[in-house]
Amino acid sequence: MSGGKKKKGMSLTGKRAVVGLLFISPWIVGFLAFYVRSFIMTIQFALSEVTVNAGVGGYTLKFNGLENFIYEFTKHPRFPQTLVTSLQDILIDVPLIVFFSLFMALLLNKKFPGRTLVRAIFFIPVIMNADAIVSAIEMARSAMMGGVSATSAAIAESSGSGVNMDYYLALFKELALPDSLLDYVVGAIGRINDIISASGVQIVIFIAALQSIPSSLYEVAKIEGATGYETFWKVTFPMVLPHIITNIVYTVVDSFTSSQIVEMAYDTAYKDQMWGLSSAMSFTTTVIVCLILGVVCGLIQKRTFYYN
Amino acid sequence: MQLVQNYKAKFQAMKDDKQFANDRRKAVRISKKVILGLFKAVVLIGISYMILSPLIGMISNSFFSDNDVYNPMVYLFPVEGTLERYTTSIKVMSYGKVLFNTLLYDLTLMAVQLLICSLVGYGFARFNFPFKKVFFACVVVMIVLPMNTIMLPLYMTFRNFGPFGNLLSTPVPMYIMTALGCGLRSGLYIYIFNQFFRGLPKEIEEAAFVDGAGMFYTYSRIMLVNAMPSVITVSIFSLVWQYNDSFYARMFTISANILLSKKIGSLSDTVANSYQINDPTILQLYTYAGIILLVIPVLLIYVLLQRKFIEGVERSGIVG
Numbered sequence: 056m057s058g059g060k061k062k063k064g065m066s067l068t069g070k071r072a073v074v075g076l077l078f079i080s081p082w083i084v085g086f087l088a089f090y091v092r093s094f095i096m097t098i099q100f101a102l103s104e105v106t107v108n109a110g111v112g113g114y115t116l117k118f119n120g121l122e123n124f125i126y127e128f129t130k131h132p133r134f135p136q137t138l139v140t141s142l143q144d145i146l147i148d149v150p151l152i153v154f155f156s157l158f159m160a161l162l163l164n165k166k167f168p169g170r171t172l173v174r175a176i177f178f179i180p181v182i183m184n185a186d187a188i189v190s191a192i193e194m195a196r197s198a199m200m201g202g203v204s205a206t207s208a209a210i211a212e213s214s215g216s217g218v219n220m221d222y223y224l225a226l227f228k229e230l231a232l233p234d235s236l237l238d239y240v241v242g243a244i245g246r247i248n249d250i251i252s253a254s255g256v257q258i259v260i261f262i263a264a265l266q267s268i269p270s271s272l273y274e275v276a277k278i279e280g281a282t283g284y285e286t287f288w289k290v291t292f293p294m295v296l297p298h299i300i301t302n303i304v305y306t307v308v309d310s311f312t313s314s315q316i317v318e319m320a321y322d323t324a325y326k327d328q329m330w331g332l333s334s335a336m337s338f339t340t341t342v343i344v345c346l347i348l349g350v351v352c353g354l355i356q357k358r359t360f361y362y363n
Numbered sequence: 364m365q366l367v368q369n370y371k372a373k374f375q376a377m378k379d380d381k382q383f384a385n386d387r388r389k390a391v392r393i394s395k396k397v398i399l400g401l402f403k404a405v406v407l408i409g410i411s412y413m414i415l416s417p418l419i420g421m422i423s424n425s426f427f428s429d430n431d432v433y434n435p436m437v438y439l440f441p442v443e444g445t446l447e448r449y450t451t452s453i454k455v456m457s458y459g460k461v462l463f464n465t466l467l468y469d470l471t472l473m474a475v476q477l478l479i480c481s482l483v484g485y486g487f488a489r490f491n492f493p494f495k496k497v498f499f500a501c502v503v504v505m506i507v508l509p510m511n512t513i514m515l516p517l518y519m520t521f522r523n524f525g526p527f528g529n530l531l532s533t534p535v536p537m538y539i540m541t542a543l544g545c546g547l548r549s550g551l552y553i554y555i556f557n558q559f560f561r562g563l564p565k566e567i568e569e570a571a572f573v574d575g576a577g578m579f580y581t582y583s584r585i586m587l588v589n590a591m592p593s594v595i596t597v598s599i600f601s602l603v604w605q606y607n608d609s610f611y612a613r614m615f616t617i618s619a620n621i622l623l624s625k626k627i628g629s630l631s632d633t634v635a636n637s638y639q640i641n642d643p644t645i646l647q648l649y650t651y652a653g654i655i656l657l658v659i660p661v662l663l664i665y666v667l668l669q670r671k672f673i674e675g676v677e678r679s680g681i682v683g
Contacts, residue, residue, distance in 0.1 A: 069493070075491065077486075079486035081546030082553065086505065087543045088543065089516075089545045159410070162406065177410075179414055183418070185606075185609075185624070187627055187628065188624075190609065190656055191630070192654070193626045195631060204583075257598070259596055263593060267559065298559075300558065304506060317509050334512070337509065341507055348507065
């Protein structure tokens with residue numbers, strides 16, 4: 056109330072608006088200071104031809120309108136294709152990861168012997184996926200190239216999925232399941248390693264979400280005679296729904312920032328020195344991903360129950 | 364015929380017997396429980412194995428001696444086990460000192476992240492002000508934007524930071540950015556806090572307001588306590604990601620003496636130079652030992668923090 060008390064004449068809504076702005080003010084300052092500048096720069100770069108002045112340093116911009124955008128969609132050899140495959144991968148992965156992590160969180164939330172240990176194990180991918188560790192392992196591997204040893208073989212062996220798919224595939228083909236469904240499931244099983252290692256964060260978020268459901272709701276459900284199945288759909292799922300949105304946002308962003316299209320934009324800038332084109336690519340992809348997130352979250356948010 | 368009659372009568376008696384019916388129901392319940400438990404155990408153990416398998420290889424290899432590496436008979440269990448990889452790695456990285464510095468750096472940043480992101484998240488969750496939707500869209504853009512697009516402007520900002528001059532190669536830029544809600548993945552934390560605060564019942568807040576609590580007091584003493592799971596989640600993530608961050612560390616050229624993650628990258632080169640080891644297969648083992656030394660502290664912190672999940676619930680049960 057510190058800020059609000061002086062403004063006696065204001066209505067409560069007005070006061071609350073001021074206090075709300077006070078609460079988010081640190082972020083507004085930071086956003087203006089660090090992000091807006093880079094947005095402007097990215098858009099500027101995207102709309103012009105950038106030439107780096109060799110020797111002197113710095114760069115010159117020559118405005119060329121939508122040239123970069125037209126180029127990336129009509130003339131670039133790989134951009135449209137990579138964009139579509141990257142988006143496709145994201146759309147396939149997201150539901151799998153979200154449901155897998157919700158399922159795992161439900162399992163890990165219950166009391167059972169050794170829960171602390173299992174939770175710690177499920178957290179390991181979050182640590183191991185960090186770029187510091189990944190790059191250290193990659194460096195060690197690349198130094199190994201050519202040298203044959205028991206160690207690298209053992210690790211290569213253990214990181215493969217090692218599932219004999221053909222047998223099961225033939226089995227289900229005979230049941231006349233539709234091919235597209237089969238492909239999806241088979242693809243999911245083949246990438247189970249990736250899915251597990253990509254869902255560590257989501258599991259932690261879901262566990263926190265499950266923990267924050269008031270136990271009184273479960274008591275009521277039990278007294279009213281709801282079965283476990285009903286309790287899940289009528290209590291757990293609606294209460295977890297807001298955090299499903301969080302996890303969708305995180306999963307989309309996570310798979311987007313590690314996708315080929317971002318890599319391509321990076322390479323275009325730092326390898327091919329085409330800064331303008333790279334900025335145009337980053338801009339396009341960021342806008343597309345934001346749109347996807349907006350649509351998906353909007354759809355779910357409508358069905359979500361909030362207290363205000 | 365008599366026999367069938369007999370059996371039928373016996374069967375009817377069994378059906379009428381309350382004790383038997385109860386026993387049967389109990390048996391069904393127990394067997395259901397056992398089967399479900401078994402299914403759960405199989406799933407959990409299987410997935411745990413998949414997660415652990417690369418790590419198991421690393422751990423066992425890090426104990427291999429030079430002879431073990433080239434001995435085709437050795438698998439997972441070293442014959443001439445050695446701790447030399449660890450002692451050397453600890454010495455080369457000056458592990459104790461650097462770990463202390465790293466944790467100091469990460470924990471202070473974590474505290475700042477918690478404070479700022481929860482404030483901002485609360486602001487978004489519970490107050491209405493003009494352009495709220497636009498601001499929140501900006502938070503989402505902040506999460507989505509790949510870091511390398513804002514790398515250049517950030518670098519230039521801190522190379523020439525007003526009257527303070529060049530702030531690069533110190534940890535100061537990281538503190539400034541985090542304090543202004545733009546640190547490592549701050550956008551995501553704001554989002555998480557926002558979702559958790561929105562899920563809390565409004566009545567608690569109104570009761571506090573009626574009792575005369577100020578807005579800031581309500582936030583710190585009532586909302587934050589009730590949203591304990593989110594506080595734990597964010598502290599875990601901010602600690603782990605900060606601990607493993609190499610992007611900001613490289614961009615701001617922060618000294619390797621306060622960043623363990625940076626030491627890992629140069630570990631095998633340092634060992635190669637100071638001990639004259641040129642075999643990449645052997646050098647790899649030092650990297651593995653280093654990675655395990657890097658992972659253990661965070662894993663321990665996670666285990667300690669996640670216990671708080673349960674306490675948080677018990678506390679919120681009283682208040683909510």
